[in-house]
Amino acid sequence: MDAVAVNDTLQVTPVIALEDVMQTVAEHKGCGTSGGSGKASCGSAAGQGDLPTEIWEKVKNHPCYSEEAHHHYARMHVAVAPACNIQCNYCNRKYDCANESRPGVVSEKLTPEQAAKKVLAVASTIPQMTVLGVAGPGDPLANPEKTFKTFELISKTAPDIKLCLSTNGLALPDHVDTIARYNVDHVTITINMVDPEIGAKIYPWVFWRHKRYTGVEAAKLLTDRQLLGLEMLTERGILCKVNSVMIPGVNDKHLVEVNRAVKSRGAFLHNIMPLISAPEHGTVFGLTGQRGPSAQELKALQDSCEGEMNMMRHCRQCRADAVGLLGEDRSAEFTTDKIMAMEVNYDLDSRKAYQAKVEDERVAKVAAKQEELSTLAGEQSDIKLLIAVATKGSGLINEHFGHAKEFQVYELSTAGAKFVGHRRVDLYCQGGYGEDEGLDSIIRAINDCHAVFVAKIGGCPKDDLTKAGIEPVDQFAHEFIEKSAIAWFKSYLDKVNQGEIEHIERGDAEIRQGALIAAA
C-alpha cells in the first residue's frame, strides 16, 4: 500500500467541508493506508484502530462490516426483491429448504409493508438487531420500487436501524442517487471477475435495457457497470463491500486482480467466499461437478489479498430472509403469520440502553485480550496454528461441543489471536446422544485445527478428538475467546519449548456443502 495509489484517485474539484469528510471516507480504502498499525487492529477486525471516526461509527455495530461487531450485533434481511436481472452459474432460485443457508433462498417473499412490520417486530424482540438489509432473493436493484419503498417505510418507523443492500451491480449506476437519498450507507456488490473472458464462464446471460446479452459481451457489460457503480458510490462516501465467490479453476487466481481493481476504486472490505455447489441445489456448477475450495485454499487466497486491503472472513453466506446474529437464524420465529399477529412496541430507549450494555461488554472483552496479549510479549516463535471455538456469541466460549452448529476459527501466533473463519457443521448431539458419523464430519471440518475450545464436551467425543490430534479444551468455559486462546497458546509454546510436546502441522479441512442434515 503506498501513498501514490491513494493520491491518484483524489478529486481535484474543490469540495465543501462535509464532502471533504466523505471523500476521506471514500479514499480510505480499508485500513493501513496511513500509519503503521497494520491490519489486525482495524476495519474488519478488532477495534477502531487507525480507522477514521466517521467510518468507525458506520461499521462498529454492523455485523457484516466488522468481524468484532458480528459477535454482538444482529442483522436481518427482508425478502422483498424476488426478481433478478442476471443469471449466475452458482445460483438456482427454484428450491427452498428451510434448513439451507445460502444466498437466493427464502421461505416466503414479503411486500414492503409486511417487511416494515417484520423489521419492527424483530427489532423489538432482538434489541441487538441494528442492520436491515435487502439482499434478494433476486437483486434489490432489479426491484427498485419494492426495495426503496421498504427503506422509506423503515426509515420513518425505525430511524436508528442502518439500511444496506447487496447487488450484482448491473443496475447500480442508475440508482446511486436514490441510494444516497435514502441514507443507505452500506452497499455490497458481488464482483467475481474484471475479465469478461472469465466472466463468460460464470454468467450465462444478463438482461439490460430490454435485451438479453450472453457470453463475453454480457460479462463485459456487467463488469463495466459494476466498477462504475462502485466508483460512483465511493465518490459519495457510501461504504462498499465487495463479495467474490471463489470458484477453483475459474476465477481463483483472478480474484487477486479483482481485489486490486476494487481496492483502487475505494472498496472498504473484500469478502471472498467459497463456492457452494452441491448437486442437489441444481445450479449449473452443482450439476457440472464444479468443486468449491478447501478451507486451506480459501484461507491462502484471503491471506494473499490481505496485504492489499481488509478481508472479511466471517461471512455466513446467509439466506435472503435471515434473522439474528450471523451464524444463527431465527427467521422461523418471524414468519408473516406470526408477525401480523404480534403486538409491536418499538421502544427506542430500551434498544439504546441494551446496546450501551453491549458496548460495555465489548470494551471489557478488548481489555481482557490486551492484558493477556501482554503476557506474550517477548515470546519468540514461528509457530502459527489454528483453533476452533464453540460459541453462541458475545465473544465468549459458551457453547457445548454437541450443540455447536458452527465453529469459529482463530489463528494463534505470538502476534495474538486472529479470527480467520468459521466452519459450519451438522449437529453432533441430537436428543442427548452423540453419533459417530456426525463426529467424523465435524473432525473433517476442523481437521486443520490443533485444538477445539468448548464450554462442555462429553467423554466419547473428547477421546475421539484427541485421537484425531485435536485437543479438546474445556477449562476456559464461559470466558472470553481471544483472552483464553492466547493463554492456551502461551502454555502450548511453553510445552513445546520444554520438549514436552512436539509441534506438528495439521492437514486441510473440508468446507461443508449442502443443507443442514440435522436441524436445530
Add this chain to the structure above:
Amino acid sequence: MSYKIIASQCTSCSACEPECPNVAIREKGGTFIIDPKKCTECIGYFDVPQCVAVCPVENTCVVDASVPRYQPSA
C-alpha cells in the same frame, strides 16, 4: 398467438411483470400469468418478447399455440 407461462416451472420471481410493455402479466395463485388478450408478443415494442428474455428458467415463457396469432393493426 400470445405467450404463456408454464406454471409448474415459474419460480414466481416477478421479473417478467414490470418488463411487459402491455401490462399483460399478473400474479395469480402463487405464480404469474399472461393475459392473451393483452399480449402482443412485444411486436411494435421490442425485438424479442421481454418475458422470455428476462425469465430465469428456460422454456417457461413459451408461445401459446392455442390462441390465434397476434395481428398488429396496419
